[in-house]
Amino acid sequence: xxxxxxxxxxxxxxxxxxxxxxxxxxxxxxxxxxxxxxxxxxxxxxxxxxxxxxxxxxxxxxxxxxxxxxxxxxxxxxxxxxxxxxxxxxxxxxxxxxxxxxxxxxxxxxxxxxxxxxxxxxxxxxxxxxxxxxxxxxxxxxxxxxxxxxxxxxxxxxxxxxxxxxxxxxxxxxxxxxxxxxxxxxxxxxxxxxxxxxxxxxxxxxxxxxxxxxxxxxxxxxxxxxxxxxxxxxxxxxxxxxxxxxxxxxxxxxxxxxxxxxxxxxxxxxxxxxxxxxx
Amino acid sequence: xxxxxxxxxxxxxxxxxxxxxxxxxxxxxxxxxxxxxxxxxxxxxxxxxxxxxxxxxxxxxxxxxxxxxxxxxxxxxxxxxxxxxxxxxxxxxxxxxxxxxxxxxxxxxxxxxxxxxxxxxxxxxxxxxxxxxxxxxxxxxxxxxxxxxxxxxxxxxxxxxxxxxxxxxxxxxxxxxxxxxxxxxxxxxxxxxxxxxxxxxxxxxxxxxxxxxxxxxxxxxxxxxxxxxxxxxxxxxxxxxxxxxxxxxxxxxxxxxxxxxxxxxxxxxxxxxxxxxxxxxxxxxxxxxxxxxxxxxxxxxxxxxxxxxxxxxxxxxxxxxxxxxxxxxxxxxxxxxxxxxxxxxxxxxxxxxxxxxxxxxxxxxxxxxxxxxxxxxxxxxxxxxxxxxxxxxxxxxxxxxxxxxxxxxxxxxxxxxxxxxxx
Numbered sequence: 001x002x003x004x005x006x007x008x009x010x011x012x013x014x015x016x017x018x019x020x021x022x023x024x025x026x027x028x029x030x031x032x033x034x035x036x037x038x039x040x041x042x043x044x045x046x047x048x049x050x051x052x053x054x055x056x057x058x059x060x061x062x063x064x065x066x067x068x069x070x071x072x073x074x075x076x077x078x079x080x081x082x083x084x085x086x087x088x089x090x091x092x093x094x095x096x097x098x099x100x101x102x103x104x105x106x107x108x109x110x111x112x113x114x115x116x117x118x119x120x121x122x123x124x125x126x127x128x129x130x131x132x133x134x135x136x137x138x139x140x141x142x143x144x145x146x147x148x149x150x151x152x153x154x155x156x157x158x159x160x161x162x163x164x165x166x167x168x169x170x171x172x173x174x175x176x177x178x179x180x181x182x183x184x185x186x187x188x189x190x191x192x193x194x195x196x197x198x199x200x201x202x203x204x205x206x207x208x209x210x211x212x213x214x215x216x217x218x219x220x221x222x223x224x225x226x227x228x229x230x231x232x233x234x235x236x237x238x239x240x241x242x243x244x245x246x247x248x249x250x251x252x253x254x255x256x257x258x259x260x261x262x263x264x265x266x267x268x269x270x271x272x273x274x275x276x277x278x279x
Numbered sequence: 280x281x282x283x284x285x286x287x288x289x290x291x292x293x294x295x296x297x298x299x300x301x302x303x304x305x306x307x308x309x310x311x312x313x314x315x316x317x318x319x320x321x322x323x324x325x326x327x328x329x330x331x332x333x334x335x336x337x338x339x340x341x342x343x344x345x346x347x348x349x350x351x352x353x354x355x356x357x358x359x360x361x362x363x364x365x366x367x368x369x370x371x372x373x374x375x376x377x378x379x380x381x382x383x384x385x386x387x388x389x390x391x392x393x394x395x396x397x398x399x400x401x402x403x404x405x406x407x408x409x410x411x412x413x414x415x416x417x418x419x420x421x422x423x424x425x426x427x428x429x430x431x432x433x434x435x436x437x438x439x440x441x442x443x444x445x446x447x448x449x450x451x452x453x454x455x456x457x458x459x460x461x462x463x464x465x466x467x468x469x470x471x472x473x474x475x476x477x478x479x480x481x482x483x484x485x486x487x488x489x490x491x492x493x494x495x496x497x498x499x500x501x502x503x504x505x506x507x508x509x510x511x512x513x514x515x516x517x518x519x520x521x522x523x524x525x526x527x528x529x530x531x532x533x534x535x536x537x538x539x540x541x542x543x544x545x546x547x548x549x550x551x552x553x554x555x556x557x558x559x560x561x562x563x564x565x566x567x568x569x570x571x572x573x574x575x576x577x578x579x580x581x582x583x584x585x586x587x588x589x590x591x592x593x594x595x596x597x598x599x600x601x602x603x604x605x606x607x608x609x610x611x612x613x614x615x616x617x618x619x620x621x622x623x624x625x626x627x628x629x630x631x632x633x634x635x636x637x638x639x640x641x642x643x644x645x646x647x648x649x650x651x652x653x654x655x656x657x658x659x660x661x662x663x664x665x666x667x668x669x670x671x672x673x674x675x676x677x678x679x680x681x682x683x684x685x686x687x688x689x690x691x692x693x694x695x696x697x698x699x700x701x702x
Contacts, residue, residue, distance in 0.1 A: 086505045089674050112507030121505060122498035126299040127292070138288045140507040141281065167299070187507070 035062035039094035056246035069237030070226040077246040078226040115184035118195030125169035140187030289516030311532035316539030338416035347388035347400040383416035472633035482528025487582035492595030525575030566639040580663030
């Protein structure tokens with residue numbers, strides 16, 4: 001297998017069409033491909049600033065049983081990328097496919113294949129924890145006969161039985177966090193997106209969440225994990241893409257990034273790429 | 280089938296959340312049941328109380344110069360509900376006392392120089408119409424003057440040798456040809472369309488804001504947007520929930536008013552309500568149902584469109600409130616008891632169906648005009664719904680990029696935006 005690190009040009013023109021067709025980084029694994037992103041671009045019109053490219057022609061792929069990290073500072077384009085992948089936003093250019101379903105033309109199938117968890121995907125405060133899991137299982141079209149066993153299994157797995165009948169608005173942050181992760185898994189999706197999931201969590205809850213992500217990988221699911229916290233990415237991610245100003249500056253395993261930069265810590269590696277891009 | 284199953288799951292979730300929200304339960308269920316019956320009872324009790332108070336007043340009257348008609352002073356003095364006050368003050372001062380409320384009425388006389396009868400002055404009563412006790416004093420004085428006038432006429436007739444028994448001129452006898460049922464229906468025809476419209480709009484109000492702006496404020500919009508159902512089913516479920524709450528509020532209110540009229544007002548009114556039969560005619564019930572559904576569909580679409588721009592629940596309330604009043608403005612056209620549905624009015628949304636309902640309760644009206652009215656409102660519903668759908672499914676609505684501003688949305692429509700609807 002060729003080296004997995006794909007070093008992207010540092011200073012291409014934003015309008016450079018060749019960027020959209022840049023090849024994705026090849027993977028070392030033979031596991032099936034689950035996510036495929038090609039030349040994904042998103043522009044917004046902002047008053048006073050004109051057209052702003054939040055995501056600028058990025059490419060990546062993910063395989064089953066892999067945790068793929070999107071590492072970037074605030075405003076790098078992580079959330080916009082994940083929103084396009086989950087069909088909340090429509091790409092300005094490029095394609096995103098999940099389990100072969102095109103995000104633009106087959107949005108419902110894409111969303112049924114995904115579990116999306118972020119700070120902006122809150123829970124319904126007036127539903128109980130149990131009702132929440134039941135609703136998200138059904139609304140994502142899990143076979144009705146499997147809904148109750150699935151909900152019971154999630155309640156058991158995340159230890160939320162004690163407050164399964166309590167309204168979400170009455171739960172503590174930690175309890176809500178567990179319910180939120182459980183609802184992401186309610187329909188048993190093969191691909192999961194975690195967008196800065198530990199923001200606002202205390203240390204213990206953050207560690208518990210990281211453990212869940214590791215379990216999900218062990219189950220053979222694909223996890224796309226976006227963060228700006230280096231230690232999380234170091235611990236969890238099989239491959240990491242460094243995202244800056246809407247572009248992927250580098251992508252590979254941690255060891256490959258270390259080899260390419262001669263630096264050990266991910267934080268130093270990240271700063272290295274960002275400074276080079278800004279230079 | 281899958282679409283309907285999705286719709287059912289989404290709708291039941293919306294309904295469950297709505298019924299657990301205090302403001303929705305208060306506005307959509309409790310107020311329709313209790314507010315207007317309570318208001319009716321309170322108004323009637325207050326009117327009865329004020330009336331009773333006015334009856335019990337002793338009217339303070341001044342007659343500065345009793346000379347032209349001393350019999351009037353004598354008659355007033357004989358009444359226990361009238362007290363003649365001292366007149367030993369300047370006339371200007373009497374008017375000032377009347378204005379201040381220290382007096383209830385002042386009686387003055389003007390001589391009738393050209394009249395045929397002697398000692399026949401014009402009685403001029405000064406009173407304050409804005410004060411109920413002053414009005415009551417004027418009525419009492421008028422009653423005394425009427426009595427004196429009748430006695431004087433009898434005396435004059437007797438003097439002329441006429442038989443007083445046969446002196447009745449222009450005898451007046453009235454006959455009410457309206458049946459008890461018709462009289463009762465007139466009251467219902469005035470009340471039911473008004474309260475039904477008000478309550479349907481109120482019932483839609485909070486759910487419309489809650490399912491759009493409230494959803495965004497709670498950050499649950501995006502949660503819902505990442506589920507595996509179509510955008511259309513999400514919007515339709517919300518819309519049906521809002522319309523349901525409107526219909527429920529309207530129906531509960533009509534039911535509560537019917538019960539209140541029969542159980543609260545009728546006993547309070549006693550004899551005055553004895554000749555009324557307060558019951559909705561059967562043929563008006565389907566019209567009422569259709570009207571409430573149509574109004575709910577219309578108000579729900581209109582309010583959801585406006586609330587979709589808001590980022591917070593409070594912003595949503597501020598945006599929908601003007602539409603609430605605007606939607607109720609056509610009710611002014613249906614307020615008159617005599618006005619029915621006409622070809623021109625059948626084209627005015629809201630007013631047309633309320634007039635149609637009024638006609639149905641009164642047992643009159645034209646089916647063709649009623650169908651026209653329904654068609655006009657249904658067309659408006661379709662327009663609003665198309666607008667709501669095209670708006671709510673836009674990604675800017677999910678991300679809140681309109682910044683709560685209707686004008687931002689308009690500007691985004693004018694320029695070529697790379698952000699397109701996301702089906």
